[in-house]
Amino acid sequence: xxxxxxxxxxxxxxxxxxxxxxxxxxxxxxxxxxxxxxxxxxxxxxxxxxxxxxxxxxxxxxxxxxxxxxxxxxxxxxxxxxxxxxxxxxxxxxxxxxxxxxxxxxxxxxxxxxxxxxxxxxxxxxxxxxxxxxxxxxxxxxxxxxxxxxxxxxxxxxxxxxxxxxxxxxxxxxxxxxxxxxxxxxxxxxxxxxxxxxxxxxxxxxxxxxxxxxxxxxxxxxxxxxxxxxxxxxxxxxxxxxxxxxxxxxxxxxxxxxxxxxxxxxxxxxxxxxxxxxxxxxxxxxxxxxxxxxxxxxxxxxxxxxxxxxxxxxxxxxxxxxxxxxxxxxxxxxxxxxxxxxxxxxx
Ligand code: ASP
Numbered sequence: 001x002x003x004x005x006x007x008x009x010x011x012x013x014x015x016x017x018x019x020x021x022x023x024x025x026x027x028x029x030x031x032x033x034x035x036x037x038x039x040x041x042x043x044x045x046x047x048x049x050x051x052x053x054x055x056x057x058x059x060x061x062x063x064x065x066x067x068x069x070x071x072x073x074x075x076x077x078x079x080x081x082x083x084x085x086x087x088x089x090x091x092x093x094x095x096x097x098x099x100x101x102x103x104x105x106x107x108x109x110x111x112x113x114x115x116x117x118x119x120x121x122x123x124x125x126x127x128x129x130x131x132x133x134x135x136x137x138x139x140x141x142x143x144x145x146x147x148x149x150x151x152x153x154x155x156x157x158x159x160x161x162x163x164x165x166x167x168x169x170x171x172x173x174x175x176x177x178x179x180x181x182x183x184x185x186x187x188x189x190x191x192x193x194x195x196x197x198x199x200x201x202x203x204x205x206x207x208x209x210x211x212x213x214x215x216x217x218x219x220x221x222x223x224x225x226x227x228x229x230x231x232x233x234x235x236x237x238x239x240x241x242x243x244x245x246x247x248x249x250x251x252x253x254x255x256x257x258x259x260x261x262x263x264x265x266x267x268x269x270x271x272x273x274x275x276x277x278x279x280x281x282x283x284x285x286x287x288x289x290x291x292x293x294x295x296x297x298x299x300x301x302x303x304x305x306x307x308x309x310x311x312x313x314x315x316x317x318x319x320x321x322x323x324x325x326x327x328x329x330x331x332x333x334x335x336x337x338x339x340x341x342x343x344x345x346x347x
Contacts, residue, residue: 020329034206052192057212065126069210074236138186195242223247229257245296269300273310314341
């Protein structure tokens, strides 16, 4: 591992450009690395237009938004986490409160909400109008083998029209763009999450991961994001790592911890992440047909500032750029860099 002087650097998932900029501003003004990454992801948690994180995140199958988040603070080697927490827009801050104010690491469900209330967090519905429409459209999209759905027109009704026109009848207030988006997320439940990792000039590192988890999940389902060692792991003697994408696959290989351990044993961040992806693939006997359904990404930041984003499948867009990227800020503007990948998907 190189002994280069540490520098301010922040990396994040592709949805984290603004998070990286905010965290970098804070690092420059001398803020703690954990406060910096949390302030960064708070922007996305509070953004109703990001439907994979915080407020406006897509709900579970019951129409309730349940959030997962964790934080890990390198200098004190402490961490905190919440899972399946409802009604609080910034679960990353609740995870930090668990770390700082309790002798526990993880609080879930009703207990997490109660704890957040006691800590003075404001309670509010996290379901936006757009997310509610997407949830109802998802319910309508579920069909039995005869094409019937109790949330759709009755068996005695005329044949279904094109979905957008049909949906317009039921959601006249929604624009066609909203309905087209709602249909696409209903049929292809999106993934998303934000992971953000930072290093400062003193060699201190922290990380956080926050998410609304998989859209339409079973109530109470917890993904990798709040799990220390899966969604995020930091050991500032070595580096930090995090993940987005199908949490079930990450949990099975403890990706965050695996990548940090790989770096501890000398692998550069790219190889460390690719090795984690190979472990994911190995769980499917490297069968690309089965792996085709899996979207998973890893991010690694080494203590000397070297970093990587890695994805199971990458593909080239018609303009030659890569579809899977991650966010980086090393002092200037935040930018997207291509992820290394295990497999290439032909366009
Ligand atoms: N990793 C998240 C989860 O499994 C979802 C995602 O990043 O898409 O909950």
